[in-house]
Amino acid sequence: MRVTKKIKEEQIRILGEVYKDTKPALIFRNPFELLIAVILSAQCTDKRVNVTTARLFQKAATPEAILSLGLAALEEEIRDCGLFRNKAKNIMATCQILCEQYGGEVPADFAKLQELPGVGRKTANVVMSVGFNAPAIAVDTHVFRVSNRLKLAAGDTPLAVEQGLMKAIPKDKWSAAHHWLIWHGRNICKARKPLCGKCPLADVCPTAIDFQPSP
Structure with missing residues (x-):
């Protein structure tokens, strides 16, 4: 699958729809x-x-x-x-x-x-x-993994992925998208055994087929 701009936009739309109510997992007051x-x-x-x-x-x-x-x-x-x-x-x-x-x-x-x-x-x-509340994208292990698997922003380093995400995602969604990617990595696109069969992004993910179980 060739990941076009249109496919990336669809990936972002789905992530936003599925994880729109997510919040940071860390608890803090300031x-x-x-x-x-x-x-x-x-x-x-x-x-x-x-x-x-x-x-x-x-x-x-x-x-x-x-x-x-x-x-x-x-x-x-x-x-x-x-x-x-x-x-x-x-x-x-x-x-x-x-x-x-x-x-x-x-x-x-x-x-x-x-x-x-x-x-x-x-x-x-x-x-x-x-x-x-400033627009920024932090690339942790989840964001790095999911971004590369989706080809939303492919890169060999966190900085390369960060720069790719900044180009692919509208600036007003940077901070929110950071959380969407983290939660997707935790819940579905796991490091060792991604749950591609349950993934809402499977149809627009170029690597999903690689993780499908054999018939």
Whole structure:
């Protein structure tokens, strides 16, 4: 199947129709809590992160409070998130910068976000999109996989896929489409065993036939 502009538009339409009511899986109350949650989500499930942040934010929910908590105590609070020592180090350093340079607030600036320890392009895009309602597309493993399988935006790197999605999807739908692709990857287009037989996009997916069971 050759994925034309018309097919991509249909893919986007179906995704929007199926996942229009989805919301971010991470639980947060403000951009700072979102930032910390996304840092913790690396190689960790959103469900586990939500358990961890619910406990952490009861004790420390601001950059100042986390600095007062101290590195050792922070490590204990986030231990069950995996890679906790490195994450704790980055969170402490990020909180220090937020306090010293931004008055304890998270900057609503993509470039400044990427300068924070533990914050890469994906995390910065999530914070801009979800925390500040700015048009952005964050490419995680789900978005990367689904985009390539649909050929909605094919690429060998997250940046290439991000750039392809920005061309394929209208700008006013970037942030929403990011969530549509994530939920589709979690629910249907799974890494090892995609559920092509149940997929609403099967008729407009060039790789669906590859995953169909033999008769």
